[in-house]
Amino acid sequence: MRAELNQGLVDFLAASPTPFHATQTLARRLEEAGYQRLDERDAWRTEAGGRYYVTRNDSSLIAFKLGTAPLLENGLRLVGAHTDSPCLRVKPNPELVRQGYWQLGVEVYGGALFAPWFDRDLSLAGRVTFRLAGKVESKLIDFKAPIAVIPNLAIHLNRDANMGWAINAQTELPPILAQVSAGETRDFRDLLGEQLQAEHGITADAILDYELSFYDTQRAAVIGLDGAFIAGARLDNLLSCYAGLEALLASSDDYSGVLVCTDHEEVGSCSACGADGPFLEQVLRRVLPDGDAFTRTVQRSLLVSADNAHGVHPNYADKHDANHGPKLNGGPVIKINSNQRYATNSETAGFFRHLCLENEVPVQSFVTRSDMGCGSTIGPITASQIGVRTVDIGLPTFAMHSIRELAGSQDLRYLTKVLSAFYDSADLP
Structure with a gap:
């Protein structure tokens, strides 16, 4: 049982x-x-x-x-x-290109602990609202694969890291999804359209809006020497x-x-x-x-x-x-x-x-x-x-x-x- x-x-x-x-x-x-x-x-x-x-x-x-x-x-x-x-929600106009990396701006939902989000294999899921044949519809999507990460700053560049420091949600939490060439742009809604097609076989006329959250792809597990704990x-x-x-x-x-x-x-x-x-x-x-x-x-x-x-x-x-x-x-x-x-x-x-x-x-x-x-x-x-x-x-x-x-x-x-x-x-x- x-x-x-x-x-x-x-x-x-x-x-x-x-x-x-x-x-x-x-x-x-x-x-x-x-x-x-x-x-x-x-x-x-x-x-x-x-x-x-x-x-x-x-x-x-x-x-x-x-x-x-x-x-x-x-x-x-x-x-x-x-x-x-608590989680990280994607902003309405999230596209960021910094130092050749494509990132998404996020808003913190609830009272999240920030530090554990670093160096995790993140995926993205939620609800997407779109127009199809002149009608507004919504579907749930889940990328499932690890498509993003928030890398930590190396200890060599932040010697006070283990002394405790304030994490800035605006500048330090945007996840990295990909590298981009000089002058290249990425459209997040195009990515969502591709996911709708892959997951539901739907080719939307337009992606209208969304409520999407990043999450850790590591599955929950029973852990501990004697299996005393559930982590997840x-x-x-x-x-x-x-x-x-x-x-x-x-x-x-x-x-x-x-x-x-x-x-x-x-x-x-x-x-x-x-x-x-x-x-x-x-x-x-x-x-x-x-x-x-x-x-x-x-x-x-x-x-x-x-x-x-x-x-x-x-x-x-x-x-x-x-x-x-x-x-x-x-x-x-x-x-x-x-x-x-x-x-x-x-x-x-x-x-x-x-x-x-x-x-x-x-x-x-x-x-x-x-x-x-x-x-x-x-x-x-x-x-x-x-x-x-x-x-x-x-x-x-x-x-x-x-x-x-x-x-x-x-x-x-x-x-x-x-x-x-x-x-x-x-x-x-």
Whole structure:
């Protein structure tokens, strides 16, 4: 079970270099499991026992199954995660030719660690919008091959490199794609047109626009002397998306369950398809009873907001509160913050801890040091949007927001097990 889940995660990460591809991969798995795709522009006909999913912007997804138990009496079991990760996005007019090298200008998306992007074999993926036969269409593309690199400056030319230096995102992060001759020009949109033809057999009249991100081509892997770790890109937060999907697909048909995987968490979630937008509420209002019954159903529901937590790093243990240092392979972490950066309260934390104990899953706690700022996630945003009770949890991780993060190889099984139990739980608090 552990090895199979970990390999499934590795394959999921490889198929999901961008939020668009992650959503596509999730949708494919759901359809294979009998989930029916709904279009927000159409009238919906849902029924008890039905399984459905809907996407927005091609980068966010909500899947739900309607159980046999009455919704008004039993509420919803929701698991929330996000599809996006910090990365380098290509600018609208990106072409740069410097010293005979063709480079692309990039914009930093989210709170990325810059240094790990240097000296990596990078590829490019995302969504391209184009004109074909007088109509505007979009397709996902993925170059897959390593087509770019951001070389480091040699230590001989930067003697202070190991002393720490500020990396300038404008001048130091543009990747190199090729060498060019004197006077030669390259058009990035021509390159995208060639990729559309190669990947989809489409000869576009014009490339109109795009949302494209660079990513590391090195696959995720189970590593360590005893195979104790999973190393890979985008563990924050595709790991939680994958665990939530596996748990939903493994759950029974007794109770109604929802999986929410939204985009733009790393930049505040404020978008039409983000957690701070109307997506979830609009979907729920089309499925749940109206008016008074809607509020009563939501108040009988519970959201598990699953996003990675900071594991205590052996080289930087002083960055943690001494009594709250989650360990990799120590099980899911309940995240708590008195200033509501996390939405956990004593009742929701108690329920999740009870669920872990009942299913023999180890559980840990995280509170940030009182002299440090605390990050946040979709938990407080979703709780304030629809009024649902929430517990913020996640798996402990090293190097969060790096191009290659590290998690425990046992923890995915723990998380999937407790989320499966949550979807099948008869009694919510």
